[in-house]
Amino acid sequence: MDKKRLLVVGGVAGGASCAARARRLSENAEIIIFERGNFVSFANCGLPYHIGNVIKNEDDLLVASPDLFKNWFNIDVRINSNVKAIDRQNKEIEVEDLIKGGTYKEKYDYLVIAPGSSPIRPKLDGIDSEGIFTLRNIPDTRKIISWVNEKKPSRAVIIGAGFIGLEMAENLAKLGISVSIVEMQDQVMPLLDKEMAWFIYEHLIKNKIGVYLGDSVSGFKKKSDGSIDVLVQSGQSLSADIVILAIGVRQEIELAKNAGLEIGHLGGIKVNEKMQTSDKNIWAVGDAVEVKDFITEIQTVVPLAGPANRQGRIAADFIFGKNPMGAAFRGVQGTAVCGIFGLTVASCGLTEKSLQKLAKNGKEIPYEKIYLHPNSHASYYPGAKTISIKLIFSPDDGKILGIQAIGLNAVEKRIDVVSMAIQKQGTVFDLEEAELCYAPQYGSAKDPVNMMGMIASNIVQGYTKVTHWEKLSTSDALILDVREPFEYKRGHVDNAINIPLGQLRTRLNELPKYREIWAYCFVGQRSYYAQRILTQAGFNSKSISGGYIMYLASDSI
Numbered sequence: 001m002d003k004k005r006l007l008v009v010g011g012v013a014g015g016a017s018c019a020a021r022a023r024r025l026s027e028n029a030e031i032i033i034f035e036r037g038n039f040v041s042f043a044n045c046g047l048p049y050h051i052g053n054v055i056k057n058e059d060d061l062l063v064a065s066p067d068l069f070k071n072w073f074n075i076d077v078r079i080n081s082n083v084k085a086i087d088r089q090n091k092e093i094e095v096e097d098l099i100k101g102g103t104y105k106e107k108y109d110y111l112v113i114a115p116g117s118s119p120i121r122p123k124l125d126g127i128d129s130e131g132i133f134t135l136r137n138i139p140d141t142r143k144i145i146s147w148v149n150e151k152k153p154s155r156a157v158i159i160g161a162g163f164i165g166l167e168m169a170e171n172l173a174k175l176g177i178s179v180s181i182v183e184m185q186d187q188v189m190p191l192l193d194k195e196m197a198w199f200i201y202e203h204l205i206k207n208k209i210g211v212y213l214g215d216s217v218s219g220f221k222k223k224s225d226g227s228i229d230v231l232v233q234s235g236q237s238l239s240a241d242i243v244i245l246a247i248g249v250r251q252e253i254e255l256a257k258n259a260g261l262e263i264g265h266l267g268g269i270k271v272n273e274k275m276q277t278s279d280k281n282i283w284a285v286g287d288a289v290e291v292k293d294f295i296t297e298i299q300t301v302v303p304l305a306g307p308a309n310r311q312g313r314i315a316a317d318f319i320f321g322k323n324p325m326g327a328a329f330r331g332v333q334g335t336a337v338c339g340i341f342g343l344t345v346a347s348c349g350l351t352e353k354s355l356q357k358l359a360k361n362g363k364e365i366p367y368e369k370i371y372l373h374p375n376s377h378a379s380y381y382p383g384a385k386t387i388s389i390k391l392i393f394s395p396d397d398g399k400i401l402g403i404q405a406i407g408l409n410a411v412e413k414r415i416d417v418v419s420m421a422i423q424k425q426g427t428v429f430d431l432e433e434a435e436l437c438y439a440p441q442y443g444s445a446k447d448p449v450n451m452m453g454m455i456a457s458n459i460v461q462g463y464t465k466v467t468h469w470e471k472l473s474t475s476d477a478l479i480l481d482v483r484e485p486f487e488y489k490r491g492h493v494d495n496a497i498n499i500p501l502g503q504l505r506t507r508l509n510e511l512p513k514y515r516e517i518w519a520y521c522f523v524g525q526r527s528y529y530a531q532r533i534l535t536q537a538g539f540n541s542k543s544i545s546g547g548y549i550m551y552l553a554s555d556s557i
Contacts, residue, residue: 016312032076039137273292294331
């Protein structure tokens with residue numbers, strides 16, 4: 001066999017996994033990785049936890065070193081090597097040695113680029129002041145740790161309430177630092193629907209985190225005592241000893257763009273299902289590429305480590321594999337999880353806001369949603385915690401479109417089950433029939449996954465009708481609270497009539513048959529029972545999904 005040359009630009013998730021897979025497929029190929037930084041493969045998702053001293057040793061973040069790549073895989077790793085240009089005609093790259101200086105060229109038969117993304121750092125007054133950091137790699141982590149150890153900050157301001165922002169809030173708070181978050185959107189965790197983000201907001205407040213929503217930063221002012229005033233559009237000024245910018249990331253596409261590779265309309269490198277670019281000899285993987293949304297089949301950009309790893313493997317399969325079966329990249333579902341002061345936040349698939357945005361852009365997908373609040377495991381076994389779930393599905397055939405869940409225990413395993421169901425084009429009936437592990441400390445005989453399937457399938461089959469709190473202001477329905485009187489007294493919807501579920505059958509004569517009735521309870525279970533009683537008694541009724549808990553959450557919208 002001819003000895004083929006594979007050059008990989010960029011390590012970490014996509015590039016490193018591609019190189020390692022390529023070696024497993026071809027012992028004969030010459031494989032070289034070029035990495036601009038000092039580290040070829042590290043766990044960037046663990047960086048906030050190293051800052052918070054949860055992961056105590058930096059070495060634990062290093063997935064693989066250049067020596068390991070050489071010894072295990074016979075792969076040449078060149079760190080501190082910046083690939084400046086791609087000459088497609090001559091099939092070679094220009095590399096700058098960042099330590100010794102100077103440049104040199106390397107030929108390739110196949111080229112894989114994994115340039116990744118970089119933190120957004122907007123052009124604001126004072127943004128280059130000392131004490132203002134972004135977090136993307138190990139050198140960034142070292143700078144933050146050094147600042148914390150030397151300056152002993154007592155106040156931190158974090159700009160952005162996404163994954164990195166919220167994880168940094170937790171880890172700086174663990175160091176005894178008072179933390180405030182400024183978020184331009186009117187909710188924390190903008191990835192989620194707003195009413196679900198309400199649970200996170202309440203949890204942050206409970207943990208003494210200052211949260212400023214619907215406000216953006218206008219600039220920074222360094223003071224004589226070394227502190228920083230964070231200036232926001234509303235006119236407020238927040239004092240900080242350290243500032244973390246967690247606004248988001250931007251794809252690094254300059255190398256590809258300058259080489260004349262096709263760039264998608266979202267600003268990412270355009271690739272096909274083989275991760276091949278517009279040049280048949282060049283592949284691209286990771287944060288910088290545009291890929292297909294698995295559900296909508298619309299192009300999107302999802303900077304997550306899981307998809308990047310899969311993409312790297314797929315690229316290698318098509319370069320060195322023989323008739324790869326099922327290797328084509330199927331698309332992304334956006335499955336993600338985040339921990340915040342013990343609270344687990346996870347999601348997969350489409351959100352309601354993304355569906356509404358699609359509708360505005362001419363691609364309307366009919367959907368229905370339900371909310372439920374089951375226990376993480378059997379309630380009779382100690383330690384059960386509530387999981388608040390939002391499931392979005394097609395009202396026509398029950399196809400699962402998306403899920404969001406928040407709770408203190410066993411949240412992510414439910415999301416993982418639904419994620420796999422979405423991957424297999426599953427429906428709510430599949431969730432209803434899913435056979436899952438059960439012992440009282442792990443789940444229930446009727447698992448939360450089964451419960452969401454059963455509730456949703458009742459709607460699809462027409463056994464029950466649901467409505468939602470955001471429709472309350474435009475409805476003249478009679479609102480029926482079926483909780484106990486003591487619950488009603490603690491808080492209720494204005495003008496709601498209270499008839500406890502246990503008394504409903506004997507008090508039906510108090511309700512009008514000429515008017516639609518919306519029933520609610522605390523979490524939605526009793527209101528479902530009430531709706532079935534009312535419907536079979538000839539009333540026009542609906543159950544308000546999610547109960548009074550979601551009324552409190554929806555009131556934030």
